[in-house]
Amino acid sequence: MSSPYAAEKQVAVAAVRLGDFSAQAVINTILGRTFPSDPIVGEEDAADMRAESGAALRNRIVELANETLTAPLQPDEHESWGLGPGHAQTAEEIMDVIDKGNYGGSRTGRFWTLDPIDGTKGFLRGEQYAVCLALIVDSRVELGVIGCPNLPTSSSSPDERGCVFVAVRNQGAYQLPLSASSPTLPINLTIPTFSQDTLNLLESVEKAHAKLSFNERVAEVLGVKRAPTRMDSQAKYGALVRGDGGVYLRMPTGTGYREKIWDHAPGAVLVEEAGGVITDSRGQPLDFGLGRTLGENFGVVAAGKEVHSRVLEAVKKAKEEGN
């Protein structure tokens, strides 16, 4: 017998792949037109679309990308970005623009990094996922945007969904509504101070992505009383900066996986601009100048200033115990 929901999974995975590719095509088009000399470190590439066996995938992605590219302009969009009726692209152009994301990263100079859909597993489960974009200049994240279509606008309004988190270095961190035409004002974000009673951990849903048993021990050492919040994608960074949880903790699973810069760059500037601190689990800064990855993986810890140093100590203790 085939496993439950096998057909649904196949369709959903195909849909996400289409989403990934077409989102990267649209975002790279906009970046390419507006900042033509900026390289892009994007998660996806068009190799599967270019393969002989990729004709169906290619046709569908071209159709989807063109649907978005040629849609009537929204209030915050411009025709010079390559958008609007009449701006359809050929299959070759779509594949080339996706492959504009092949840049390998650098220590100096400026580039963008893009995760067109972060939290694929969450997307498939109908839970959290995010579209993530950051600008890096001389290894430092200067701007980050995390779009969370399925995240409630606040923990007190669970039915209103869709938010965008934005941070620009030295200009603060904000939450905007997802729809550009919504009249809601930006919310200025500062990570609140937590007590032992109110603190909790924000962590991955997927055991393959982070060592959740280690988090449990850290929470015990810290005397945390609340259960962790498990959430897919960089929506966790959004939840952190608006005070939905006190600590982002992601420890390596020991498989040798290297964290990708597009999975943390927007979150890093968001946390810092909301008054928090983000480092690896040893307290070292995340290095966005090493290429497409953050290099050897010692995990990620992000929290408000006072909580962050307590978490680093708890992590050290849990490691010394052999966890």
Ligand SMILES: Nc1ncnc2c1ncn2[C@@H]1O[C@H](COP(=O)(O)O)[C@@H](O)[C@H]1OP(=O)(O)O
């Ligand atoms: N072994 C791993 N360790 C850490 N992160 C991983 C691992 N495998 C995949 N990921 C990445 O974790 C991110 C999601 O994290 P979270 O579970 O917190 O939502 C995805 O971008 C995913 O990358 P990918 O897109 O290549 O699957």
Ligand SMILES: [Mg+2]
């Ligand atoms: Mg992705």
Ligand SMILES: [Mg+2]
């Ligand atoms: Mg990702």
Ligand SMILES: [Mg+2]
């Ligand atoms: Mg992926």
